[in-house]
Amino acid sequence: QVQLQESGPGLGKPSETLSLTCTVSGYSISSGYYWAWIRQPPGKGLEWIGSIYHTGSTYYNPSLKSRVTISVDTSKNQFSLKLSSVTAADTAVYYCARSDSSSNFYYHYMDVWGKGTTVTVSS
Amino acid sequence: QSVLTQPPSASGTPGQRVTISCSGSSSNIGSNTVNWYQQLPGTAPKLLIYTDDQRPSGVPDRFSGSKSGTSASLAISGLQSEDEADYYCAAWDDSLNGYVFGTGTKVTVL
Numbered sequence: 001q002v003q004l005q006e007s008g009p010g011l012g013k014p015s016e017t018l019s020l021t022c023t024v025s026g027y028s029i030s031s032g033y034y035w036a037w038i039r040q041p042p043g044k045g046l047e048w049i050g051s052i053y054h055t056g057s058t059y060y061n062p063s064l065k066s067r068v069t070i071s072v073d074t075s076k077n078q079f080s081l082k083l084s085s086v087t088a089a090d091t092a093v094y095y096c097a098r099s100d101s102s103s104n105f106y107y108h109y110m111d112v113w114g115k116g117t118t119v120t121v122s123s
Numbered sequence: 124q125s126v127l128t129q130p131p132s133a134s135g136t137p138g139q140r141v142t143i144s145c146s147g148s149s150s151n152i153g154s155n156t157v158n159w160y161q162q163l164p165g166t167a168p169k170l171l172i173y174t175d176d177q178r179p180s181g182v183p184d185r186f187s188g189s190k191s192g193t194s195a196s197l198a199i200s201g202l203q204s205e206d207e208a209d210y211y212c213a214a215w216d217d218s219l220n221g222y223v224f225g226t227g228t229k230v231t232v233l
Contacts, residue, residue: 036222038168045125046160046168046211048222061221095167099222105215108222109158109173116167 002026004096004114012090012121018083022096022114023076030054030074034099036110037070037081039092047092051099052079086121093118126151127212127225134231135202143228145195145212151223155215157195159188160224162209171210172197199230207232 008020022035029035037049050060052070060068064083072079083090094117097110128146135141145157159172170179172188175195185206187198195214199206212225 038224045227046162046213046224048213048224051222059221062219100173105155105217107156107174108215109156109170109213110160110168111170111173111179113167113169 002098002112004098004112006094006096006114006117008094008117008119010118010120012086012119014087014121014123015085018081018086018090018119018121020081020094020096020117020119021078022080023078024098025077027098028074029072029077029079034101034108035070035072035079036097036099038095038097038110039090040095040116041089041092049081049083049094088121091119091121125226126216126219126223127214129210129212129225129228131226132229132231134233135199136233137202137204139202140198140200141202141230142199143197143210143212143230145197145225147193147195147214147223149193150218151193151214151216152190152195153193154217157188157190158213159186159197160211160213162211164208168211202232204232206230 034051036051067084069082096114098112101108156174160168161171162168175190176188216223
């Protein structure tokens with residue numbers, strides 16, 4: 001079955017760039033679907049960060065767009081998140097997920113999730 | 124701040140029916156389908172309902188979703204102790220050109 005696993009440093013310093021990778025197993029990213037990053041600050045709700053289509057098209061949360069880059073590496077069956085100029089407010093559990101979607105996003109949902117990785121931003 | 128509004132909490136005794144509302148607007152729920160996610164304590168979210176009222180394989184039929192206009196609802200009938208979790212609605216927002224989650228509702232089984 002399809003599985004997703006997040007990886008990356010658990011600790012980062014303010015003003016640095018946070019880099020996370022999601023490794024997909026059981027499905028080839030190049031075959032389709034959108035691939036998303038979602039985060040959850042401690043004790044708070046879910047926030048969509050952005051999504052990338054297997055062709056490389058990207059969609060970002062407007063509130064994070066200036067600091068976010070999501071990319072895909074089909075050769076490694078991975079997709080990645082880079083978040084620049086981080087602050088303590090970026091401390092969260094970061095999830096990667098697969099998204100099924102229509103071309104106009106009439107339907108769009110995350111059907112497979114990774115277990116999440118905790119990132120703490122602190123000096 | 125989320126564009127989809129949910130009550131912070133809901134509760135019921137075992138066997139009761141609990142309903143959670145999700146209020147949005149014409150650019151999200153009014154234009155696109157709604158999904159619901161269940162997040163058990165300390166775990167990743169899990170897809171519970173998709174495209175307004177469809178259940179993924181393995182989700183009990185005690186869970187049901189509905190939508191009317193710019194609002195959606197999740198109903199849990201025959202509430203069980205293992206249903207104690209946080210529940211989030213979500214949908215694509217055409218104005219933001221992005222995916223939005225609801226504020227989340229914590230369900231407690233009394």
